[in-house]
Amino acid sequence: MSKCGRKKYMRTNVRHMTMETVESQQDRSVTHSVAEHSSAHMQTGQISVPTLAQVSVAGSGTGRGSPAVTLVQLPSGQTVQVQGVIQTPHPSVIQSPQIQTVQVATIAETDDSAESEVIDSHKRREILSRRPSYRKILNELSSDVPGIPKIEEEKSEEEGTPPNIATMAVPTSIYQTSTGQYTATGDMPTYQIRAPTTALPQGVVMAASPGSLHSPQQLAEEATRKRELRLMKNREAAKECRRRKKEYVKCLESRVAVLEVQNKKLIEELETLKDICSPKTD
DNA sequence: GACGTTCCTCGTCACGGAAA
DNA sequence: TTTCCGTGACGAGGAACGTC
Numbered sequence: 001m002s003k004c005g006r007k008k009y010m011r012t013n014v015r016h017m018t019m020e021t022v023e024s025q026q027d028r029s030v031t032h033s034v035a036e037h038s039s040a041h042m043q044t045g046q047i048s049v050p051t052l053a054q055v056s057v058a059g060s061g062t063g064r065g066s067p068a069v070t071l072v073q074l075p076s077g078q079t080v081q082v083q084g085v086i087q088t089p090h091p092s093v094i095q096s097p098q099i100q101t102v103q104v105a106t107i108a109e110t111d112d113s114a115e116s117e118v119i120d121s122h123k124r125r126e127i128l129s130r131r132p133s134y135r136k137i138l139n140e141l142s143s144d145v146p147g148i149p150k151i152e153e154e155k156s157e158e159e160g161t162p163p164n165i166a167t168m169a170v171p172t173s174i175y176q177t178s179t180g181q182y183t184a185t186g187d188m189p190t191y192q193i194r195a196p197t198t199a200l201p202q203g204v205v206m207a208a209s210p211g212s213l214h215s216p217q218q219l220a221e222e223a224t225r226k227r228e229l230r231l232m233k234n235r236e237a238a239k240e241c242r243r244r245k246k247e248y249v250k251c252l253e254s255r256v257a258v259l260e261v262q263n264k265k266l267i268e269e270l271e272t273l274k275d276i277c278s279p280k281t282d
Numbered sequence: 283g284a285c286g287t288t289c290c291t292c293g294t295c296a297c298g299g300a301a302a
Numbered sequence: 303t304t305t306c307c308g309t310g311a312c313g314a315g316g317a318a319c320g321t322c
Contacts, residue, residue, distance in 0.1 A: 231293080234293085238292080238308090241309055241310095242291085242309095
């Protein structure tokens, strides 16, 4: 059944280190790639801007749903209000909650080295643990931006496996949950999962209540059964989590694409304004 | 074909937060 | 307080690829 039926050693000792290093590295890499992606274009814009005109975005126009108003300062000192091409600016990817978390973590890391060594690991874990789930992040984004689909509670049909039915061996005993049917069939007991375990309500009713168990053997069986159930649920949860993560990454990538288009349009708009405002040489 | 490397997927564990 | 859920981390296995 499991190809990883091993015990994890020294996990707790290593964890504090890996939590803050690997995770922040991962997050940084995401941030980095996204930021890099758009900053490349931003820089091309910034290079051309200072020589000719100062561009600033008016504070009143940056709110969601209201058109962005760009103040372009002309060489003559004259300021022109320009309504941007992008009517409803999308919230930046960099503003998403998990990025803020990374920023905090980064600050903590780049602080005074001696001080950072004595930073309480609990506090750092706290900082990192504030990272919301992918579902929350994406749903927040989707509430801001209509184009972004929400992550469904139920597993989507994209996986092609019609009803989510899995069959696998499980310790002997018959029990049934609200979403999964378990059947014991002698040597090869199987169960069927008809819905993702995320849909399982908390406190799933077990067939044999602990109070009815007396002998150590029964207790051991119950413990084994609970463990198998937990493993099965966690397995499904991990799958679901990975699916959401993929969806989240896809969402970020699509937003990068959108922002790149926006950036390109803004650069073109700026070029047009430059052409309009630049003094004729002939 | 053998091998090494890289990348991806999966199951499991550990942990924190939310819910009961 | 206990239980459950969501997710990062870890290691194993396998596929894909390049090199010899």
